[in-house]
Amino acid sequence: MTAIAPTPVPTRRRRGDGGAATRTLVSETELRRGRNRVVYWALLAVVTAVFVVAFVLPLYWMVAGALKTPAELAQATPTVVPQDPQPQNFATAWEQMNIARFFANTVFYALGGWLIQLVVDVAAAYALSKLRPALGKVVLGMMLASLMLPAAALLVPAYLTVADVPIFGWNLIDTPWALWLPAAANAFNVYVLKRFFDQIPNDLLDSAAIDGAGRLRILWSIVLPLSRPVLGVVSIFAIIAMWKDFLWPLLVLQDPEKQTLSVALSRLANTSQVPQTEFLAGLVIASVPMVVIFLIFQRSIISGLSAGSMKG
Amino acid sequence: MALLTADKPRTTRTTEPGDGPGTQGRLRRRIQDNLLAYAFLAGGILCFALFSWYPLVRGVILSFQQVNFVTDPYWVGAENFEVLFDDPLFWTAWKNTVVFTGLALVLGYAAPLVLAILLNELRHFKAFFRIAVYLPVMLPPIVVVLLWKYFYDPGNGLFNAVLRGVGLPESQWTQGSGSAMISLVLVSTWANLGGATLMYLAALQGIPGELYEAAELDGASVWQRLRHVTLPQLRFIMLVLLLLQVIATMQVFIEPFQLTGTSNPDTITVMVLIYRYAFTVNQDFGLAAAMSVLLFVVLGVFSAIYLRLTREAQ
Numbered sequence: 001m002t003a004i005a006p007t008p009v010p011t012r013r014r015r016g017d018g019g020a021a022t023r024t025l026v027s028e029t030e031l032r033r034g035r036n037r038v039v040y041w042a043l044l045a046v047v048t049a050v051f052v053v054a055f056v057l058p059l060y061w062m063v064a065g066a067l068k069t070p071a072e073l074a075q076a077t078p079t080v081v082p083q084d085p086q087p088q089n090f091a092t093a094w095e096q097m098n099i100a101r102f103f104a105n106t107v108f109y110a111l112g113g114w115l116i117q118l119v120v121d122v123a124a125a126y127a128l129s130k131l132r133p134a135l136g137k138v139v140l141g142m143m144l145a146s147l148m149l150p151a152a153a154l155l156v157p158a159y160l161t162v163a164d165v166p167i168f169g170w171n172l173i174d175t176p177w178a179l180w181l182p183a184a185a186n187a188f189n190v191y192v193l194k195r196f197f198d199q200i201p202n203d204l205l206d207s208a209a210i211d212g213a214g215r216l217r218i219l220w221s222i223v224l225p226l227s228r229p230v231l232g233v234v235s236i237f238a239i240i241a242m243w244k245d246f247l248w249p250l251l252v253l254q255d256p257e258k259q260t261l262s263v264a265l266s267r268l269a270n271t272s273q274v275p276q277t278e279f280l281a282g283l284v285i286a287s288v289p290m291v292v293i294f295l296i297f298q299r300s301i302i303s304g305l306s307a308g309s310m311k312g
Numbered sequence: 313m314a315l316l317t318a319d320k321p322r323t324t325r326t327t328e329p330g331d332g333p334g335t336q337g338r339l340r341r342r343i344q345d346n347l348l349a350y351a352f353l354a355g356g357i358l359c360f361a362l363f364s365w366y367p368l369v370r371g372v373i374l375s376f377q378q379v380n381f382v383t384d385p386y387w388v389g390a391e392n393f394e395v396l397f398d399d400p401l402f403w404t405a406w407k408n409t410v411v412f413t414g415l416a417l418v419l420g421y422a423a424p425l426v427l428a429i430l431l432n433e434l435r436h437f438k439a440f441f442r443i444a445v446y447l448p449v450m451l452p453p454i455v456v457v458l459l460w461k462y463f464y465d466p467g468n469g470l471f472n473a474v475l476r477g478v479g480l481p482e483s484q485w486t487q488g489s490g491s492a493m494i495s496l497v498l499v500s501t502w503a504n505l506g507g508a509t510l511m512y513l514a515a516l517q518g519i520p521g522e523l524y525e526a527a528e529l530d531g532a533s534v535w536q537r538l539r540h541v542t543l544p545q546l547r548f549i550m551l552v553l554l555l556l557q558v559i560a561t562m563q564v565f566i567e568p569f570q571l572t573g574t575s576n577p578d579t580i581t582v583m584v585l586i587y588r589y590a591f592t593v594n595q596d597f598g599l600a601a602a603m604s605v606l607l608f609v610v611l612g613v614f615s616a617i618y619l620r621l622t623r624e625a626q
Contacts, residue, residue: 023521026433027528044434047441048570054502055444061470062459078473124356133349141356146364148615152563152583153608154599156590156600157367165362182363190356191508217349244452246566247583251591262454266570269458280462294450298443302510 062287066090066280071112073277086277091282097274101257102264103285109260110242112176113183115237118231120184125193126219130205140194143187151248158182159251178252183242191233196230197223233304236297243290261286371608374601385598392602400464402603405585411493412500412581413561420508421557425550427505428512429542442513442623446506453503457570460499464571477478486571492578493620496567504560508553515549548625555618559611582607 031040065073066089067082094100099219124143128136161173162182172178200223208218224231251259265282268274274282294301350357375392377385396402431441448456463470464485472482486495517543527537543550565583572579574588582603590600 022517023524024432024516025429025524025542026534027524030534031435043430044436044511047430047434048437051441051444055447058459058463058502059447061463063473065462072524074468076468076473077477078468078470120355120359123352127349127352127356131345131352132348133346133353134340136349136353139353142365143356143360146360148612148619149364150559150563150608150611150615152565153604153611154364154367154371155586156597156604157371158363159590160374160379160597161362161367161370166366181359184355185359185362185364187360187364215352232493240450246452246454247587262452265458269461269570270507276462283458287451287455290450290452295443298446302442302446302514305507305510305514 005051006308021240053240055059059287063284064279066284068277070275070277082274089277089281090285093274093285095279097268097278097282099261099282099285102259105258106243106261107289109176109179110239113180113242114235114238116180116184117186117189120233121186121189121234122193122219122224122231125190125197126223128190129194130200130202130218131215140190143185143190145187146185147187147191155247155251162252173252174255174258179242179249180216183238186238189238190231193236196227200226203229229300232297233300236293237301237304240290240293240301325520346370359507371601371604374598375605377598377601379597384427392598395599396602396606401577401580401585405580405582407581408493409564409583411557412497413566415494415497416500416561416564417554417557418506419497421554423501424505424508424553425512425546427509428516429538431509432513432516442510446507448503449506451503453566454570456503457499457566460495460502461571464495482559489578492572492576496564496571499567499571500561500564504557508557511553512546512548515546519545548621552621553616555621558612559618562607562611 026036030036064080064082067085067087069084069086072079072083094103102269127133128140162178164171170177172181205218205222213221223229244262245260246262246266250263252265253259254265256264259267265286268279268282330385374385376387376389378388378391379385427445431438431445434441451459464487466472466482466484466487469485471485483491486492523541523545526536527541532540563583564581565587568574568576568579568581568584569587574580574584574592580588586600586603586607588594589603590597594600
């Protein structure tokens with residue numbers, strides 16, 4: 001409950017080792033008792049049914065809708081299974097709605113933003129944790145203070161800043177940098193990384209220094225390899241956040257050719273005349289990368305999530 | 313004692329800069345180390361300065377200025393705030409935001425807690441439940457909103473088809489004046505339920521099993537164990553999630569923006585109005601900044617409590 005856990009929080013395994021699992025509210029022996037068993041199975045059935053209806057069915061409906069013909073989709077009494085599946089709806093959406101372009105844009109923004117966040121935030125966290133400069137505490141404090149700022153409150157001044165960056169005089173509107181640079185100012189990343197680096201013993205770094213390794217070399221060949229778990233969690237969350245972001249890209253990417261998938265879908269929903277079936281296919285395409293990432297990295301995501309709520 | 317402490321500064325002062333070659337070398341090293349450290353920090357400081365610290369200050373300044381992009385911004389005193397208070401939409405937006413936050417609490421605050429307690433007791437399909445409840449959180453918010461728009465369609469949307477099927481009266485959902493707000497809250501609740509549920513689940517697994525065993529030995533029923541063991545153990549995270557939910561829902565944007573538009577008085581929220589002031593109808597950044605400052609002050613109270621709490625917990 002206290003600190004950020006850099007290593008995944010141990011979670012209980014599936015029912016296979018249910019007997020050895022931690023004790024919860026209701027004990028195993030209680031559950032096995034006559035009437036309780038019936039109650040348990042009834043509850044399990046109800047919860048499973050509710051979950052299928054509430055969380056699986058809507059997604060199924062999206063995919064099924066994307067596979068229907070426009071006529072079938074428009075029926076007053078909807079069909080549950082597409083009568084005449086149209087997988088080419090996806091291809092049409094990909095090409096005609098220009099989804100290919102927006103998809104590529106979003107991938108580019110997400111990967112670039114991830115890379116920049118890692119470089120900037122790892123370097124900052126390393127300096128604050130291991131190089132400990134004068135006023136380092138103040139810098140960290142000011143970075144953490146930004147966690148208190150709701151993104152909403154900064155929207156307008158941040159937009160004006162991006163349109164005319166002080167000192168440099170750049171106009172970042174319609175460039176990827178408008179997404180990347182503000183994303184690098186991520187206090188949560190710096191904090192999580194610093195907390196992890198703090199646990200790496202200084203002796204280890206000192207002995208490398210005696211062997212003649214420079215600070216950068218130490219970061220690259222000792223600190224980073226030891227930090228794989230935390231780098232993984234930070235990376236996953238960075239990519240997810242970039243992919244899902246809506247309001248900021250809506251403001252700073254005005255050229256339709258440069259928009260993210262989310263912003264483009266919002267615009268197409270309001271203006272275009274594309275058939276609903278293809279539009280649903282577009283929604284499915286926008287979701288697939290996130291669902292895949294979730295299924296692959298669910299352990300890291302779930303443990304990072306519970307650690308994240310304890311930030312501060 | 314007093315003498316000793318009085319002496320101390322003097323002895324340390326002799327090792328300060330400029331005394332002997334050894335200390336000079338040390339000083340140079342320290343400066344070099346600091347320079348190196350700040351070289352590593354430079355990117356971070358620059359990004360924070362430009363896109364976090366500076367906009368905060370600029371936001372406050374802007375709220376007292378008129379920005380028109382023809383002349384330089386000039387000071388107008390509290391005029392922006394006066395305009396805000398005279399705008400009926402301003403009050404509507406705040407009222408709607410409070411209603412949205414309140415309804416979202418009613419529908420979505422207890423639900424994850426109840427779900428998590430239930431799921432923690434179920435011995436089957438654990439992985440399925442976890443994945444299913446969190447899937448909506450993973451979807452891009454715009455996909456969630458547009459998917460629900462398709463369900464809400466009063467003509468041939470899924471929801472009205474179901475209502476027709478079971479013989480209930482149909483609803484206008486987002487297009488009805490009375491049902492619009494609750495429709496938005498439903499979308500938002502569905503989309504965000506999973507995060508809180510998984511956090512409660514993690515907290516539940518942190519409760520030591522001995523507590524339940526001891527309570528059971530004392531003859532406590534399941535209900536009593538829930539009241540006197542589970543809930544007290546979850547008090548901290550319940551408070552944290554309450555604050556996080558309030559902070560997040562008060563900034564609601566995408567649901568009203570996409571489902572009911574930026575001019576609908578039934579659902580316009582603070583964030584939508586800020587967007588409208590700055591980027592669509594008014595194109596007045598000063599006015600939008602003034603509204604942002606007010607939102608910031610309100611949310612700042614909740615954020616401060618939140619940070620206080622989580623820091624104390626460490």
